[in-house]
Amino acid sequence: MERINITIDESGVGERIDVFLSKKLRDISRSHIKSLIKDGKVLVDGNTTKPNYKTRKGDNIFISIPPPKKMNTEPENIPINIIYEDNDIIVINKPQGMVVHPAPGNYSGTLVNALLYHCDNLSEINGAIRPGIVHRIDKDTSGLLVVAKNDMAHIKLAHQLQSKTMSRIYWTIVEYNIKQDKGIIDAPIGRHPIDRKRMAVVESGRRAVTHYEVLERFGDYTLVKAQLETGRTHQIRVHMAYIGHPVVGDPVYGIKKQRFNLKGQVLHAKQLTLIHPRSGEKMTFEAPLPEYFEKLLPILRN
CATH class of the missing domain: 3.30.2350.10 (Pseudouridine synthase)
Structure with missing residues (x-):
């Protein structure tokens, strides 16, 4: 599991945390970040948070990113x-x-x-x-x-x-x-x-x-x-x-x-x-x- 630690400075104050992290972590989509937040994988000063939380100066954000799922493509009966x-x-x-x-x-x-x-x-x-x-x-x-x-x-x-x-x-x-x-x-x-x-x-x-x-x-x-x-x-x-x-x-x-x-x-x-x-x-x-x-x-x- 990848672990990332970010401390909020003046440039990141007042943004929704999901928006802030999607800009900061460019390889991770906002929807994925929302899922991580809802799963308790994003902590602010050691506490779980919500996607609409507004960041404050000095916030210590700790993100745990699970390894990507191994994709196993299965046949599905979908009309084409x-x-x-x-x-x-x-x-x-x-x-x-x-x-x-x-x-x-x-x-x-x-x-x-x-x-x-x-x-x-x-x-x-x-x-x-x-x-x-x-x-x-x-x-x-x-x-x-x-x-x-x-x-x-x-x-x-x-x-x-x-x-x-x-x-x-x-x-x-x-x-x-x-x-x-x-x-x-x-x-x-x-x-x-x-x-x-x-x-x-x-x-x-x-x-x-x-x-x-x-x-x-x-x-x-x-x-x-x-x-x-x-x-x-x-x-x-x-x-x-x-x-x-x-x-x-x-x-x-x-x-x-x-x-x-x-x-x-x-x-x-x-x-x-x-x-x-x-x-x-x-x-x-x-x-x-x-x-x-x-x-x-x-x-x-x-």
Whole structure:
């Protein structure tokens, strides 16, 4: 068990203890810290506390962090929307709200759990936690991704991503009116220098390129088609926020006051084009806009 001791100085006074610790311990999420507090693993001057406790100068905080759980990915009978399947690949239309593979805080209910129930074989290149996963999309992003059923397929699909011969097109609704009809955002993305749980455009980041085209304007909002040239974490969300047009509903990079009751960002992986790893055939798949996206369009048009 890891043990950490922190004494509050002037800079940390008056903050909720869960907020303070999530900033101080950058590798631990706020939700995980809340769980540690509720489990009595966080003591202030030797006493248990609550997540909303406001820190005081001189507080001696003692944190006990248990070792991470060993993740054992189990098959789960979870329905999945299969767009295409053969002996080598399976193309899924992932719903908003589903995590792609198990990780701390999400040990079950993921796409991988569902795939293990559905498929007899998945590629083993990414290990037992991410079998078959060639690329990912965020939990609250919906749409298409391809999964490899064997190592041959995985290697060839990964090479297509690397060589930019796999095309991924997203539809999104962003804040405000984009005046130009199309554009290219070429700005490097890396970890945010202060908040390590966010990504940002930073000079030290890896090159990231997004091509975008306006499909429809709604006054204060714009429907956009975005095509990834590279595949950095949160790329479209970070890039659109960077040019002043954050994705509607984005809880991390979006505006604070959202007008619509959404469960996450309005971002859908609508089209995927790849070369089949065995046949060499060029294949294009499309996923219709999901309900959360379709419901928003008439509201914006009116």
